[in-house]
Amino acid sequence: MHALEAHELYRFFHIGDDETAALRGISFHLSAGEIVALVGPSGSGKSTLLSCVTGLDEPDGGHVEVAGMRLTRRSETERTRIRAANFGILPQSGNLFGHLNVEQNLRLQMQLAGKPNEIRIGALLESVDLQHRARAFPTELSGGETARAGLAVALASDPPILVADEPTAEVDRDTELRLIAHFEARRRAGLATLLATHSQALAHRADRIIGLKDGRIDDE
Numbered sequence: 001m002h003a004l005e006a007h008e009l010y011r012f013f014h015i016g017d018d019e020t021a022a023l024r025g026i027s028f029h030l031s032a033g034e035i036v037a038l039v040g041p042s043g044s045g046k047s048t049l050l051s052c053v054t055g056l057d058e059p060d061g062g063h064v065e066v067a068g069m070r071l072t073r074r075s076e077t078e079r080t081r082i083r084a085a086n087f088g089i090l091p092q093s094g095n096l097f098g099h100l101n102v103e104q105n106l107r108l109q110m111q112l113a114g115k116p117n118e119i120r121i122g123a124l125l126e127s128v129d130l131q132h133r134a135r136a137f138p139t140e141l142s143g144g145e146t147a148r149a150g151l152a153v154a155l156a157s158d159p160p161i162l163v164a165d166e167p168t169a170e171v172d173r174d175t176e177l178r179l180i181a182h183f184e185a186r187r188r189a190g191l192a193t194l195l196a197t198h199s200q201a202l203a204h205r206a207d208r209i210i211g212l213k214d215g216r217i218d219d220e
């Protein structure tokens with residue numbers, strides 16, 4: 001049993017008469033203790049795939065299994081429960097609530113996952129070097145600080161699977177190295193990490209690279 005399995009995923013979007021086939025039969029797996037990087041040109045389907053495997057979006061065909069449990073074609077409530085128990089998610093658009101400061105964002109994430117832990121809040125802030133920014137609101141953070149705070153929120157519930165969409169897109173080299181260190185620490189702890197990235201530096205730290213092209217796995 002893998003931490004995550006995608007079986008023949010299809011996803012189509014319709015705008016007027018136009019149809020976009022964002023995913024055309026994608027299968028892959030992610031094991032515990034593994035970092036997998038999804039790479040591919042803009043529009044190749046990376047974000048759509050991440051949304052489908054975390055149950056934020058429903059594929060039009062195929063199914064997803066998380067720790068051996070089917071995630072696809074379940075009610076929104078069930079998907080939310082499975083997602084909270086298994087995933088930490090860092091979307092491209094970020095995961096910080098604007099009306100909460102960094103510390104409050106972390107606390108809320110832990111509560112949503114049913115894992116409140118005041119001591120872990122301090123440890124998480126320290127691990128992303130944001131202990132001095134605990135009371136800052138998202139609009140008061142720099143790009144690098146936002147990326148680090150977002151990672152801390154995604155890691156707040158100590159998730160078996162971390163899914164991050166372009167986590168290093170807008171950060172400097174030091175922050176990128178810090179984020180990579182976190183992903184490698186997860187590998188050592190036997191936790192799974194799935195990243196979509198355009199960064200060569202990040203992709204080369206992965207155990208496997210899966211290339212996407214026009215919604216399909218690109219074997220070249």
Ligand SMILES: Nc1ncnc2c1ncn2[C@@H]1O[C@H](COP(=O)(O)OP(=O)(O)OP(=O)(O)O)[C@@H](O)[C@H]1O
Pocket residue numbers: 013014015020021022040041042043044045046047048049
């Ligand atoms: N909600 C949507 N409605 C219509 N089309 C969509 C929607 N989401 C994605 N698409 C289309 O699906 C295709 C795949 O998009 P997706 O965002 O998954 O690509 P990506 O590889 O993540 O790109 P990028 O590297 O730019 O983030 C694109 O053609 C995109 O325009």
